Amino acid sequence: EKKMPPIRWVGLVSFIALVLSCTGIDYSENDKTIETDRAALLEFWDVMNGESWRFGWDITTDPCKTGWYGVACSLQGRVTGITLSNNHVMGELPASLANMTQLTSLWLGTLDVTSLDRNYVFGTIPPALGNLTLLESLALDHNLLTGTVPSTFGQLTELRYLDLSGNRLGGSLPTELSSLVKLSSLRLNGNRLTGAVTPLSAMTRLEVVDLSDNDFSADIAAMLGSTPFLRSIEMRNNPKSTVQAATLDVYAQSLNHYGTLSQDKDSLLDLYQNGGKFWVQTTGWSIPTSDPCVTRWHGVTCNDQGRVVSLDLSNNNLTGTLARSIGQLSALISIDLSSNQLRGALPVELGNCVGLRTMVLTHNYFEGGIPEEYSSLANLQSLDISHNFLSKPLPDSLGSLPHLAALKLDHNRIGGSITPTLGRLRGLLTLDLSVNRLTGQLPADLGDLKKLRELRVEYNMLVGTLPKELGALAQLQLLTLHDNRISGSIPDEMGGTMQSLEHMDIARNRLGGTLPATIGDIPRLAGCHLAGNNFTGTLPPALGKLGSTLIALSLADNKLTGYFPPFLANLTRLTILDLRRNSLSGFLPLMMNSSRYHDIADGLLLSGNRFSCPVPDWPSLMKTDCATSSCPVGFISTGRKCIRCRPGFFRHADSSVCTRCPASVVSEHTVNGTISGPACATLPADKNGQDGAIICRPCSLVTGNSSLVMADETSKDIIVTGVNVDSEGIGSLYFNGSGNYPTGTTYRGEYRGGMPHGIGTLVMATGRYNGEFAYGKRHGLGTFTTLGHDTYTGEWSEDQTSWPGEVNTWEGAPHGRGIQRLVSKSETYEGAFRLGKRHGRGVLAYLDGTTYAGEFVAGSPNGLGVQEYADGGSFTGEFVNGMRQGNGTMLFASGDIYEGQWKNDTMHGYGEFWTFNGFLYRGDWETGLEAGHGTWVDQRTGDVFIGDFIAGVKHGFGVMHYGNGDSIVGHWKDDQ
Numbered sequence: 001e002k003k004m005p006p007i008r009w010v011g012l013v014s015f016i017a018l019v020l021s022c023t024g025i026d027y028s029e030n031d032k033t034i035e036t037d038r039a040a041l042l043e044f045w046d047v048m049n050g051e052s053w054r055f056g057w058d059i060t061t062d063p064c065k066t067g068w069y070g071v072a073c074s075l076q077g078r079v080t081g082i083t084l085s086n087n088h089v090m091g092e093l094p095a096s097l098a099n100m101t102q103l104t105s106l107w108l109g110t111l112d113v114t115s116l117d118r119n120y121v122f123g124t125i126p127p128a129l130g131n132l133t134l135l136e137s138l139a140l141d142h143n144l145l146t147g148t149v150p151s152t153f154g155q156l157t158e159l160r161y162l163d164l165s166g167n168r169l170g171g172s173l174p175t176e177l178s179s180l181v182k183l184s185s186l187r188l189n190g191n192r193l194t195g196a197v198t199p200l201s202a203m204t205r206l207e208v209v210d211l212s213d214n215d216f217s218a219d220i221a222a223m224l225g226s227t228p229f230l231r232s233i234e235m236r237n238n239p240k241s242t243v244q245a246a247t248l249d250v251y252a253q254s255l256n257h258y259g260t261l262s263q264d265k266d267s268l269l270d271l272y273q274n275g276g277k278f279w280v281q282t283t284g285w286s287i288p289t290s291d292p293c294v295t296r297w298h299g300v301t302c303n304d305q306g307r308v309v310s311l312d313l314s315n316n317n318l319t320g321t322l323a324r325s326i327g328q329l330s331a332l333i334s335i336d337l338s339s340n341q342l343r344g345a346l347p348v349e350l351g352n353c354v355g356l357r358t359m360v361l362t363h364n365y366f367e368g369g370i371p372e373e374y375s376s377l378a379n380l381q382s383l384d385i386s387h388n389f390l391s392k393p394l395p396d397s398l399g400s401l402p403h404l405a406a407l408k409l410d411h412n413r414i415g416g417s418i419t420p421t422l423g424r425l426r427g428l429l430t431l432d433l434s435v436n437r438l439t440g441q442l443p444a445d446l447g448d449l450k451k452l453r454e455l456r457v458e459y460n461m462l463v464g465t466l467p468k469e470l471g472a473l474a475q476l477q478l479l480t481l482h483d484n485r486i487s488g489s490i491p492d493e494m495g496g497t498m499q500s501l502e503h504m505d506i507a508r509n510r511l512g513g514t515l516p517a518t519i520g521d522i523p524r525l526a527g528c529h530l531a532g533n534n535f536t537g538t539l540p541p542a543l544g545k546l547g548s549t550l551i552a553l554s555l556a557d558n559k560l561t562g563y564f565p566p567f568l569a570n571l572t573r574l575t576i577l578d579l580r581r582n583s584l585s586g587f588l589p590l591m592m593n594s595s596r597y598h599d600i601a602d603g604l605l606l607s608g609n610r611f612s613c614p615v616p617d618w619p620s621l622m623k624t625d626c627a628t629s630s631c632p633v634g635f636i637s638t639g640r641k642c643i644r645c646r647p648g649f650f651r652h653a654d655s656s657v658c659t660r661c662p663a664s665v666v667s668e669h670t671v672n673g674t675i676s677g678p679a680c681a682t683l684p685a686d687k688n689g690q691d692g693a694i695i696c697r698p699c700s701l702v703t704g705n706s707s708l709v710m711a712d713e714t715s716k717d718i719i720v721t722g723v724n725v726d727s728e729g730i731g732s733l734y735f736n737g738s739g740n741y742p743t744g745t746t747y748r749g750e751y752r753g754g755m756p757h758g759i760g761t762l763v764m765a766t767g768r769y770n771g772e773f774a775y776g777k778r779h780g781l782g783t784f785t786t787l788g789h790d791t792y793t794g795e796w797s798e799d800q801t802s803w804p805g806e807v808n809t810w811e812g813a814p815h816g817r818g819i820q821r822l823v824s825k826s827e828t829y830e831g832a833f834r835l836g837k838r839h840g841r842g843v844l845a846y847l848d849g850t851t852y853a854g855e856f857v858a859g860s861p862n863g864l865g866v867q868e869y870a871d872g873g874s875f876t877g878e879f880v881n882g883m884r885q886g887n888g889t890m891l892f893a894s895g896d897i898y899e900g901q902w903k904n905d906t907m908h909g910y911g912e913f914w915t916f917n918g919f920l921y922r923g924d925w926e927t928g929l930e931a932g933h934g935t936w937v938d939q940r941t942g943d944v945f946i947g948d949f950i951a952g953v954k955h956g957f958g959v960m961h962y963g964n965g966d967s968i969v970g971h972w973k974d975d976q
Contacts, residue, residue, distance in 0.1 A: 037079040040099040048091040052933045054117045078102040085109050085273040092123035098131040105288055107273055109141035120959050130155040136289045142166035154179040163187040178202035185262050189213050208262035212236035263328045264308045268292055270323040280316045307331035314338040327352040336360040348373045356380055363387040375400040384408040399424040406430040413437055423448040432456040444469045454478040468493040475500050482507040489513035496521030508532035517542035524549055531556040538562035544570040552576040564588055575600050581608035592620050614641035628656045636730055794818015
């Protein structure tokens with residue numbers, strides 16, 4: 001092994017003095033001890049590579065007043081505790097630590113050896129630490145310490161907790177340790193210690209001892225007789241020991257119980273070491289010598305035997321990964337760690353808590369999958385891991401939890417199909433798998449969940465048909481399957497047998513066929529949402545049987561036909577009826593002019609059908625329109641009624657628009673004979689005409705008040721001959737450039753006061769607009785098509801600027817929601833617009849298959865979004881001006897994953913990179929390459945490098961820890 005080069009101390013004393021002077025604190029002669037504490041902290045920061053710590057110190061400030069991470073102080077400004085577990089602390093312990101004489105706790109261990117933030121403290125333990133006579137807890141576990149246990153530790157007579165496990169310490173235990181009479185927990189496992197354990201016989205307060213994986217030659221019989229509080233002793237893998245049992249469990253021998261069982265307390269302390277100082281509630285936790293049960297630590301509940309049975313740390317700012325020792329809480333019944341910032345994989349050790357009934361881990365950042373070990377939680381009744389980042393398929397072992405009543409895994413990224421083993425959970429009441437990436441079909445086995453009350457699987461990618469077995473769920477109250485790709489029809493079995501169903505939402509799928517009459521047999525149905533499918537035929541009269549229960553019925557965007565069903569009048573509790581965009585026809589019934597329908601006018605949505613004109617001006621029908629096909633020839637629908645085509649135009653029975661009369665006609669007239677010439681649309685006044693109908697006749701026959709004549713195309717804007725331009729109607733307008741509209745612009749459609757107003761078509765030099773107008777400006781719904789065949793269909797606002805390329809000649813621009821197809825750029829956008837630009841949430845799709853879904857600002861992706869690439873990769877995170885910038889996760893098509901910071905579309909800043917073949921890098925990046933401080937892991941061999949990188953290679957100071965236990969500390973260059 002290479003030894004770490006000595007630290008250069010040139011100017012350090014001057015530097016310390018400078019730092020202390022910069023704090024602005026007035027230190028007197030009586031404060032020399034305070035100054036000594038700060039100097040010791042600064043030396044510790046320097047020697048232990050403080051610049052590379054996960055959570056660092058601002059050494060220009062005062063550690064007690066500004067709160068350096070992991071440092072605890074007394075009211076007098078003395079340092080009383082240092083807690084830097086799992087913080088990338090790396091180096092040899094300085095003897096100056098002993099200068100902090102008020103220190104009561106020193107934690108520099110590694111709670112989670114798999115963590116990339118583990119500590120690497122090497123060298124020998126300074127004997128000077130024995131001068132810390134007030135020390136109550138000392139944890140240096142799982143580092144690279146060598147040498148022996150200092151005999152000076154015998155001076156630590158206040159010590160209650162000592163953990164030196166997982167190092168390379170050798171030699172025998174010094175006899176001076178027999179002075180540690182207050183010690184309750186001693187962990188020396190995983191070293192190379194030898195000899196007898198005689199000093200332990202004097203430690204009469206010991207509760208937990210772990211001496212496993214050493215070379216002790218221990219006769220523990222005498223020790224057992226002198227330690228009445230001993231609960232557990234581990235002696236595994238000590239070849240020379242006189243006791244070779246795997247575990248000596250002496251819990252039952254403890255007759256003098258007091259306080260919390262040590263293994264439970266140790267697990268809680270491990271949990272607190274991971275950022276506990278920043279928790280919202282820390283009552284009791286910040287005093288490691290206190291008893292969790294006796295002093296009632298926040299969120300901890302114990303039983304009469306001193307075992308932790310409930311742990312509730314929800315909304316408490318927990319961060320990092322959960323220590324594996326949490327599995328030691330084997331008496332746990334309930335755990336709630338929801339609404340924190342926990343990340344990493346779910347700890348498999350929770351599977352050891354076989355008495356667990358409730359596990360709530362919602363609203364965190366857990367990833368991966370649900371461990372198979374959780375199948376041992378036979379008493380589990382509620383499992384909630386919703387709102388996390390789980391991605392692996394549901395394990396079959398979930399079906400092995402016989403008492404599970406609630407399973408909530410919604411709002412994750414779970415892929416794969418729904419395991420049929422869920423059908424074995426016969427006591428399940430709630431199953432929520434919504435907002436994931438589930439594929440495949442709904443398993444018919446779900447029909448075996450006879451007690452199920454809520455089934456939510458919306459917002460997934462399910463296909464196939466609805467299993468008829470769902471009809472057997474007699475106690476189901478809520479069924480939401482909307483926004484999937486389910487096809488086929490609704491089985492007849494989903495009817496009267498579903499006696500408890502109150503809300504059914506299967507909207508926006510691919511269901512078809514006719515609606516089954518059995519829906520009307522569901523006795524408690526209050527909400528039925530089937531919009532956005534392909535249902536055909538008429539509404540089944542059986543729906544009228546739901547009169548006393550149905551409140552909302554949504555069938556919009558289907559292909560329903562027939563008349564407005566009169567049996568809907570029986571639905572006396574109905575407040576929302578949405579039948580928009582179907583093919584319903586006929587006159588609306590007189591019953592709709594009743595107070596019953598007037599009261600639900602806001603929820604009565606019938607537009608987009610083929611109802612006959614006119615639509616009565618009843619309050620209940622203010623949002624309803626009628627179709628032109630119901631108007632007589634020569635008339636067109638305004639949406640509310642039929643009006644005549646304007647002079648010069650005529651609508652035939654097979655047309656939906658008014659068209660110009662031919663240039664000339666030949667008409668037989670009983671009085672004037674045969675006359676030919678320019679044609680006008682006239683309202684005949686003579687006895688031979690069809691009174692009230694507009695037909696095309698020669699203009700020469702137009703006399704007196706018998707007709708109106710068409711506009712003169714040679715006139716100024718809107719100045720026409722023979723037409724009152726202040727009137728309203730349907731016709732054509734021509735513009736010659738004398739006004740606001742460029743020469744050659746034409747308009748055909750509804751007008752008012754000489755301006756486009758209503759529905760019409762505007763043809764300009766830049767393209768064609770079809771849609772709604774308000775007082776001359778595009779406003780409402782419409783479609784604009786450029787000469788290059790680019791299109792926009794959606795909402796417009798008359799208050800906004802013009803479409804690009806129109807040179808502000810026509811007001812009104814895309815503003816609201818719409819669809820834009822740009823042939824020139826081979827892209828399609830669907831979403832929100834503002835001031836003519838993409839702004840808000842939307843989806844952008846390219847011809848090559850690449851898509852972006854997320855936020856837009858001023859025309860380009862800005863904010864949070866998801867971009868899926870044609871090669872199968874995807875990025876989820878922040879964008880700036882169309883480029884990945886900020887925080888985000890990239891899933892490469894190769895299987896590699898990067899999660900971290902981005903700049904100008906490249907990995908830049910801090911991030912983690914996993915490769916499909918088992919490599920991991922966590923640290924600093926620059927323009928797509930590893931640069932700065934980081935950790936590199938070969939998960940296949942267990943090799944770990946922590947140090948400096950430049951341009952993707954190891955370069956600078958670092959530590960290489962090999963999977964076989966060897967380590968190299970030194971300077972690297974070009975990966976060597």
